[in-house]
Amino acid sequence: MAIRIIRTTGDPVLREKAKEVPEITPQVKKLLEDMVETMYDAEGIGLAAPQVGISKRIIVIDVQDETGVLKLINPEIISGEGKETSVEGCLSFPGVAGEVERDESVTVRAQDPDGNTVEICASGLLARAFQHEIDHLDGILFVDKVTRLLEQKE
Template sequence: MAIRFIVKDPDPVLREHAKPVPKITPNIHKLLDDMADTMYEAQGVGLAAPQIGILKRVIVMDCGEEHGGLIELINPEIIAKEGEQLGPEGCLSIPGLQGDVRRAAKCTVKGWNRNGDEITVEGTELLARCIQHEVDHLNGVLFTDVAESVYRPEPEEQEQ
């Protein structure tokens, strides 16, 4: 397992459409492991393969144990959305900026797990937001493209 370099905007790879994964191989297992390690090292909640320069339809997410812990999806496809939420988003590929993004409040995605089994994940709140954000990456869309406002967050006060 390895920590990969996270590509930053305006790198053109972030605007490309990722290609479907035709079959699960040991290289895909390594990619999933490296993506999870990279996401955790960067203290993110999600990462898409294009963010490490790989144009494959692969995402990892971890929005906490209450949302199921680490979720790995290969060839994810959003199959249902409902409701609406407006909230802040950031991105490991766009450090220093956040934006208020309107997303579905509930989202269902299907894809493959690392064993090639089709799985369905249903998310609400943060997980729903994360699913939509990461699938956008696979289609070359950044949160800044869909945000209602983009801003630099206030620095958090440090405890003394």
């Protein structure tokens, strides 16, 4: 496993629509492990492959609850409901936080590292993390959705 460099503001890969992963190879599994290690090293709760310079539809999330670490390939939100506004930050925008409105609950369909299709119903922080990371896969950044900027550290 290796800690990868997190891409930050202005890196063009953050604005690209990431490509589908056609098959789960040993390289994809290694990328997932590297992403988990990188996320923990940066003290984040989620990371999308574009944030480490790889334009593939891969995310990892760990909101420190009963679900543990989630490693998902080709995730998509298949339904969402309710609205809530909460504070978000992003590893690609260090020192920046803002209020973002998101669906209160979502259902996500993806593949796990073994190629199985999984559906996860989430609410609260996990739902927010799913939406944030899946937005990254479409080149959408949380700063695009901020309704109120809360802090910006130099």
